[in-house]
Amino acid sequence: MLTKPPKPCFFSYFFSLFTILATPLAWAQSENAAFNPVLDDTFTIRLGASFEQVDTQAAKFDPAQGVGADIDLEQLGLDDNDVSLFLNARWRFSERWHLGLSYYGTDRSGSRTVDREIRFGELVVPIDGVVNTSFSADIYVLDLGYSFFKTSRAEFGARFGVHLADLDVALSGRGNIGQSDVNLGTASADTLAPLPNIGLFGLYALTPKLAVSGMLGYFSLDYQEYDGEVTVASAALDYRLTDTFGLGLGYSLLDFNLDVDEDIFDEHYEFEFNGPVVYLSAGF
Template sequence: MLRLPYKNYWTSGICLPATVLACIAGSQQAVGNPISDTHIFRVGAYEQDIDVAASATRGGAPEVEIDFDKALGLDDSATTLFFQYQWRFKENWTLSAFYTNMSADGSNTAGRDFNWDGVDYKAGARLDTEFGVDTYLIAVDYSFIKTDKLDIGAGFGLHAFEIETDIEAEVGIVEDGNTDDSIRGRVARNTTELLAPLPNIRGFARYMITPKWAVLGSLGWLSANYEDYDGDYLFLTALTEYRFTENFGIGASYQISEIDVTNDNGNRKRAFDIDQYGPSIYLTYGF
């Protein structure tokens, strides 16, 4: 960093030129970035469109897939917070951890009788639904190509999806589209939970456009069948971020993810097909 003596700075008549030169010199210094930093933290929010189709049956009951948007009135978008940590523990090795929580709700009138996870719901009942997915990720990546500007590699990750669905049905007298709450009564309710671990193989690339401006992309997919689980998970993320100081920056991304998982233990079967896609904005800190 350029340092000027206090006396000369104010008495030599070069205050403004000296300030400009100091800024220029400072801008040429190396700054932290996603390739060189040992530790990186990101926190932000997604604005995601969501599409959910699922089925849940017990005791050999017929399996009927339900479109949560059309049949249950589930919101088709949600704002989701996320947290990410990246640790470059060796020159070419990084460990990443990620967490996000998506939740949505909806209400609708059942157009037909249906069974969800052993509970019968009757046509005409008012349905109130809550749906949520907690996503956890741990991944290890290796850089095959790593320079000051470019980082390309692959790795292995394990996602765990904690899925929870709550469907409650109520009945009452309906007049002119309004239900008389004074005589409304709950007739059915069910909460279904599933923790689904799904592995994936990942590829990634990071490129420094300037010492402060980076673009990053990652792609992952794997189909797995083990024990009571059968599923596949696909994700694609593209992001760009800018460091306005050596450590702090801001970024934006777009993510697409498709979760398709089935858990069948012989007596109970639960299947979810969840699509999420949308942009995000986030803050980043690295050192």
């Protein structure tokens, strides 16, 4: 099995981190309060868990020998469900402008006996060989939004953002050669790729405590060694327990497709995260 250094457990620090982020200035409110405080808050933080269904494909191949076949990593033993940190923060620095930060992520590993030949970079695993696989993705999103329409209980606008994708795939294999069980080696692919994103967002206060929000974005880019596209969408229902603290339930989608031209091997990454999120929120 592949072994990876342990990552810090975000959830063990969940409540202490939430308190540290939310407590400062929590009592500060706008002089001209909106119908719902979510439309007034200078700072908004959402921190919780994302329950994702994940679909992942990857390829690493020598383009001189043709286009490599995508490998479905869930068919190599990765779980197609994952639970990860959900983080979203927003700074409303003027009446109509805001700056946002979000995070998506997954980190999974698995093992499977394969019923077809697997090729990934220099690694070749024959039929009935065993493949150990790991995949991690950390997606950081920074976006700037402008509200074209804003009232005391609703706003609608456009956003421009950048997705920074930190991706890492590793495969190792074992197989029978003659009468011997042989270690076939390891192959990996990793990249740190920026992809822009543009889209629309909206928010509507149903009551003084309950608000619904949504966002949709897309962008395609072919620049230098990167050729990719990203689609994002989300919807959330936020309930304020007080003027400052609340809780919420939402749904998010991230669909990411990226080709990277390297010196020897080209790489292809394709994955989709989608599923519900639950979170605590704070606005001040």
